Amino acid sequence: MDGRGEDGAGGVGDVGGEAVKVRRKRMPRAERERQMLDAAVRTFGQRGYRAASMDEIAELAGVSKPLVYLYLNSKEELFTACIRREAAALTRAVRGAVAPGPADRQLWDGLRAFFEHTGRHPDAWAVLHSQARTVGEPFAAEVNALRAELVAFVTALLAAAAREAHQDPSLPDREVAGLAHALVGAAESLAGWANAEPDVSAREAAATLMNFAWAGLGDLMEGRRWSPPS
Amino acid sequence: MDGRGEDGAGGVGDVGGEAVKVRRKRMPRAERERQMLDAAVRTFGQRGYRAASMDEIAELAGVSKPLVYLYLNSKEELFTACIRREAAALTRAVRGAVAPGPADRQLWDGLRAFFEHTGRHPDAWAVLHSQARTVGEPFAAEVNALRAELVAFVTALLAAAAREAHQDPSLPDREVAGLAHALVGAAESLAGWANAEPDVSAREAAATLMNFAWAGLGDLMEGRRWSPPS
């Protein structure tokens, strides 16, 4: 969905034995910008925000540094653009995968889509998950927006499930938020696990999470809860 | 003839004004080292590994930069020392809180201790959770050791619970690892949530997590599992 090209367009064409600098092909702005973002996501994802250098990004994109500045103004804005683009892509993938139906089916589909997307775009996932957390202030907004989006999605699901059970679980908003955080955190951790262990499929990760969490959520939906001793 | 530091006794005595630098307070090495680690944890936790500067750390510790290098050799070793110290403190806190007894009681106690510790030392938690993941190679070992420690702890708990239920759940190692990752990830996420929302107590976070996870774990222990549709 975002086409991280291994090469980009242009670069150095080694024609017939001598390195020849080819005239960079003129390209429409949108496409150039996409190339830059691709390179930036890859670099930020692998090195981190501070350790990534604009030099490396420009080189990977196959353009000169001033062009990056011309289009994206600053490192900060470039990183913000990365977060925004990748957050949108992730939520689009998850939302696009769920269809009307029973709640557990919806959750299952959403989780599978989530693990599939993060597995297919590990650098993008690293940008969203690890890197964007380490840097202070300026990016919090973007990342919080993503998290809020996911939490809202899960919250809606839970509410629907409750209605479906013809019960008023009367779970306070605050508890729902806590549960959503727990679910998202578990999913994030499993995404990292699945990326690190090469033979764990998205399906398996999703099943693990359903097994882990669905029973508890179901109980809560029906008013049963675990009570602390004494 | 190099003539550095002609000024004799260290310290600028601004007579009659303010900003009288005192410095040169002698302290035993161990204590100074502790101060430096405190400052480093705070700075690394708030700024991140790359963005934290040795200057800032030294100033926060109330010493000059060369002293930090004299005692801790390099930024990398300083960060490693931080991780090691804080990881040890966290696991000590958790392990120290659980007593023999039923499995859910043990998990409940451990979780409360976990949330209490991370709540009380947010910078240390940030170092362990967010920051140590961003940077590559050199620190992976330390952080993995912590995660492995926690996973081992949880795994032992689950195994004990299974025995307690007089059942052979025959959960394969790999599934147990996945569940442990999910649990730890959920806990990590809730720790961040509890730190961000100021009036969420450690107890509430722990209860939320127990509600979220205990039913599913119990089901699995007794051989019941959620099965995917189709």
Next chain:
Amino acid sequence: MDGRGEDGAGGVGDVGGEAVKVRRKRMPRAERERQMLDAAVRTFGQRGYRAASMDEIAELAGVSKPLVYLYLNSKEELFTACIRREAAALTRAVRGAVAPGPADRQLWDGLRAFFEHTGRHPDAWAVLHSQARTVGEPFAAEVNALRAELVAFVTALLAAAAREAHQDPSLPDREVAGLAHALVGAAESLAGWANAEPDVSAREAAATLMNFAWAGLGDLMEGRRWSPPS
């Protein structure tokens, strides 16, 4: 938000005073690189490798430090480049001065060229002779290459002289190497002497060395040698 270099167009225009920094003069890379090497040779020659600072070199070259690093990568590589350039210049001067002819004439011509070159480029000579010897490993290769070049030149000369005398001097390689070292050392020392005493011409230095060494070499070539007493 990092906000470095807010001041816009580089250069401090001290209106109405003096010290108007011009800078930002664009030049083709090759020429700038030459300027930098000139400055580096001068600085290294006068201060030595360790004592020379990149700051001083950059200033003498009339550029900023980062540009030096952009073009020459590191202090070590910069020094290596100096050695290589100056060694090539010196050997070119010497080899270019000798023409086919009798051996003593060849040696005489070569020596004059040697003393003329070292006299005209004392800093370059200092880099090659004094400075490059002090520092360890990394530069040994370059300097040894120069010395080997000179020794090879002298060795060839001696062999030609032997043939010329229609004799097989049967000097073992090892003795030839020793003699060449002695000759080169004497030349080096005389070069220093000629540079220190301002009114010693290259011609005089060369004549002194011929007087000093030619008779002994001639004797050896014809099989006569000095024998130690007892």
Next chain:
Amino acid sequence: MDGRGEDGAGGVGDVGGEAVKVRRKRMPRAERERQMLDAAVRTFGQRGYRAASMDEIAELAGVSKPLVYLYLNSKEELFTACIRREAAALTRAVRGAVAPGPADRQLWDGLRAFFEHTGRHPDAWAVLHSQARTVGEPFAAEVNALRAELVAFVTALLAAAAREAHQDPSLPDREVAGLAHALVGAAESLAGWANAEPDVSAREAAATLMNFAWAGLGDLMEGRRWSPPS
């Protein structure tokens, strides 16, 4: 003659399994100073003036840094003291080896002593030859004194040889100085050669130099000289 002890006195005595800092033995000042100079010569000889650190020297001497400063005031003075001591040792060795007798015998004996001494104390030789030349001003005096001493010695030899030949060679002072420089330079170069090639004896180096130089010197003493072509 200067006893570079491998250990010095004191240090860390590993008694019975735990590293135990032993109380440094009180020692008479002269001996302590000798230890420090030994360590300094070794370090300066191997690393060079700038690259040698007072830390390393103090550690190698087995004392604390402030003690070095107490006794020798500064790095500069320490280096000066090294040069002075080693120059004196070298000239003592050479002068002590020559006995009244024919000139070539005297030169032969002196050269052998020279090569023997430099071979036995390579670090001291490195300090005198390589290192002392790279640094500017402050040490020139010391090194020049050594060179002048050697040149004077050789000059006296040559003059004696001339008298011995019952001739007035009427070599001008300046030419004698040039020849002495050539001889000393050749000797220095051969000293380096002999140190680098491990199986070249002092005797062989001296013989090589006699073969190289004696015939020319003899010729000059008797008024014969090489004349440049044209």
Next chain:
DNA sequence: TATGAATGAGGTTTCATTCAT
């Protein structure tokens, strides 16, 4: 006498950013 504790100053190197073409 001897040392552990401490620091000012300066070293090399990197990086985000801009200007002139």
Next chain:
DNA sequence: CATGAATGAAACCTCATTCAT
């Protein structure tokens, strides 16, 4: 549209030197 040339600022790290005990 696109880039080669250039730099201010700050990062990590080292070292000669001194003070208080």
